[in-house]
Amino acid sequence: MSTEVALPIPTALQPFAEQARDYAKLARASNTRRAYASDMRAFEEWCAARGLLALPAAPAAVLSYLIDHVTTLKVSTLQRRLAAIREAHAAIGHRLDTSSPAFRDAWTGIRRAHAAPAAKKRPLMTPDLRKVLALLPNTLTGLRDRALILVGFGAALRRSELAGIELAACAGNWLEERPDGLVVHIGRSKTDQGAAGVEIGIPYGSNPDTCPVRNFRAWVQASGLKEGPAFRPINRHGQIGAAAITDHAVARILQRAVVAHALAEGHTPEEATRIAAAYAGHSLRSGLATSAAVNDAPGHAIQRQLRHKRFDTTSGYIRSGQLFKQNPAGMAGL
Structure with a gap:
């Protein structure tokens, strides 16, 4: 688990910190923000049903969540959900460590076993x-x-x-x-x-x-x-x-x-x-x-x-x- 500790923000800088958070929200398109929020809620509900902490979450819990959904969600959706979970952790100053060989190899195996070409809509010629x-x-x-x-x-x-x-x-x-x-x-x-x-x-x-x-x-x-x-x-x-x-x-x-x-x-x-x-x-x-x-x-x-x-x-x-x-x-x- 990360040992990083968020330093307290001086009172004089608090208004700017709040504005910085507002601007940070605009770094992504509104559709992406809505999708990430929905993805994080789904992960929180999954963790709550199993008595697990969602924020910060253990890497093993995140990997288990991905494995539990490989038959019901597309790999592209799982990829976005993983990104949403990482971003939610970063927002609280916590780095979710998914770089271990066990996590990395399992995620690579998931993509290799379950990836499929994206279903494209037809062009109107x-x-x-x-x-x-x-x-x-x-x-x-x-x-x-x-x-x-x-x-x-x-x-x-x-x-x-x-x-x-x-x-x-x-x-x-x-x-x-x-x-x-x-x-x-x-x-x-x-x-x-x-x-x-x-x-x-x-x-x-x-x-x-x-x-x-x-x-x-x-x-x-x-x-x-x-x-x-x-x-x-x-x-x-x-x-x-x-x-x-x-x-x-x-x-x-x-x-x-x-x-x-x-x-x-x-x-x-x-x-x-x-x-x-x-x-x-x-x-x-x-x-x-x-x-x-x-x-x-x-x-x-x-x-x-x-x-x-x-x-x-x-x-x-x-x-x-x-x-x-x-x-x-x-x-x-x-």
Whole structure:
């Protein structure tokens, strides 16, 4: 067990220490903070049921907790829970020692025995995007959904970024209309927690029906919105809410459109629901990247639009989009 002792903070520095704790909480994204808090509660409940101390916990207790959940939780979830437990210990000035050979080897064995590829949602490719959009009604909700899907696709936005877009300049994410198209200003993102900011261009599309610029302008004109959130809830009476839609609503809107298309193609409601479940908010971002790769867009341009810091991340989308291009099996004379 660690022998580190937290030194008392002088009274004069106490207000700054409290502010430091508040700033430290902002070091991680809000979703990560919520996940870590939930993970720590689960560990505390497990320890309480066994009469064990959760904070500070013995390394053996942490390892036993991981082993007890290898058949019910994914390795990626266990990895996050271990990180949450470590961080909770660090917050009280206690270093959880997981560096012993016994702990390290057991954890390596868990990952080797139970790791599995992450289940990825399907990208919404351009041909399918056209079919899905064609069935959206020319109602206020249909106009919003069409604009939302096309802006999310064209700018390769994460669902939280798309949901939070504003119509006027602000410190967060906002959208600007220019003669050559739309510019999405991202004030802070998953890979830019320092809020350096970035601009993403969305040019006019060659087809008016699927042009992000024209469809976004049609939505703004029909809604009468001039400032505040660009995409808002609409009730069954056609009344537009004041707040922004949630990031989860982005996925629901896309899945609802996919269900409508699947039903139109003759699938049963159960089949349509299962088909739609393969898509999520990320399907717009991955759909743009993969569709661009299919059409031979330069890798560096795809990386720039997705704002990936490493090309390794982008190359996964490019490989998916070019599986059958210049494929040796197709050039072997079979």
